[in-house]
Amino acid sequence: MDETAIKDMVRARYGGIAASATAGCCGASAPEGADAADSRRMGYREADLQAVPEGANLGLGCGNPQAIAALRPGETVLDLGSGAGFDCFLAARQVGPAGRAIGVDMTHEMLARARANAARVGAANVEFRLGELEHLPVADATADVIISNCVINLVPDKAQVFREAFRALKPGGRLAISDVLNIAPLPPDLQEDAALVGGCVAGAAPAARIEAWLAEAGFIDIRITAKPESRELIASWAPGRGIEDHVVSAIVEARKPA
Numbered sequence: 001m002d003e004t005a006i007k008d009m010v011r012a013r014y015g016g017i018a019a020s021a022t023a024g025c026c027g028a029s030a031p032e033g034a035d036a037a038d039s040r041r042m043g044y045r046e047a048d049l050q051a052v053p054e055g056a057n058l059g060l061g062c063g064n065p066q067a068i069a070a071l072r073p074g075e076t077v078l079d080l081g082s083g084a085g086f087d088c089f090l091a092a093r094q095v096g097p098a099g100r101a102i103g104v105d106m107t108h109e110m111l112a113r114a115r116a117n118a119a120r121v122g123a124a125n126v127e128f129r130l131g132e133l134e135h136l137p138v139a140d141a142t143a144d145v146i147i148s149n150c151v152i153n154l155v156p157d158k159a160q161v162f163r164e165a166f167r168a169l170k171p172g173g174r175l176a177i178s179d180v181l182n183i184a185p186l187p188p189d190l191q192e193d194a195a196l197v198g199g200c201v202a203g204a205a206p207a208a209r210i211e212a213w214l215a216e217a218g219f220i221d222i223r224i225t226a227k228p229e230s231r232e233l234i235a236s237w238a239p240g241r242g243i244e245d246h247v248v249s250a251i252v253e254a255r256k257p258a
Helices: 003-020 034-042 046-051 086-095 108-121 158-168 194-198 207-217 228-235
Strands: 076-080 100-105 126-130 143-149 169-182 220-227 247-255
Touching: 003 108, 003 194, 034 046, 046 086, 076 086, 076 158, 086 100, 086 108, 086 126, 086 143, 100 108, 108 126, 143 158, 158 169, 158 207, 169 207, 207 220, 207 247, 220 228, 228 247
Parallel strands: 076 100, 076 143, 100 126, 143 169
Antiparallel strands: 169 247, 220 247
C-alpha cells in the first residue's frame, strides 16, 4: 500500500474503534472489560484507570509513557495520536492546573470522543486538535514533553514525525514514547497483511533505524529499551500467528538540546 492508502486504512480502523469502543491493544478485537485488563498489563495502576473519564481508555497502547515522562507541575505536554484521551487526561492531572495537555489525532471520531470526555468532566487544561503527526498543529517550541503510545509505528513517514516532534519541543524538552520495535524480519504473509499494518505490527521499525531518525532530527540522549516481557501482550493482538517473534514493545526516550 502507498502512504495514502495506509493512512486511509488506519483512519477507518480507528474511527470504527472510536464508534464501537470494543477494541483491545492496538485495535485487536476484545471482550468487554479487556481495555482495563490490557492497560494493567501495560503498566498502568488501578488509580490511573479510575482517574480518567469513562470511555477515555480504549486499551489501544503497548506501554505506559506516563511512567517514563517524569511530568512536572506547570509543564505543557503534547500527546501524539491521543485517541479518546486516556494519556492526555493522566498527563493533565500530573501537570496540574498551571500546566496543559494537548492531544493530536487525525481521526474525527476519536477527536469527538476525546472532546466529549473532556467536556463531561470539565477538564479545563486539556485540549484536543485534529492533525497528522507529520504536520503537527502546534507552534514551534510549544511542549516541554512529547508522549505517544503505540501510534508512530502506524505512520508511513516516521522520520518526518520525529522532525516535527523536535520542532514542537522547547529547548531541553523531552520525548517519552511507548511503541513497538521490529526485532526480526517479517515473513511475507505478515508483512503483506493490511490488518497488521493497522494492528501495530507491519509498520514497526528496528531500533537502529529509529535511533538514526531521532539523531538526524537533532535529538540527543537517545535511549531505546525493548521490553521482552511484552511478548504475551503482543501475541494477543493476532493469536496463533507468531507476531511476538517479530515485534516487541519498547520505550523510546530522547531530548532536544537546551
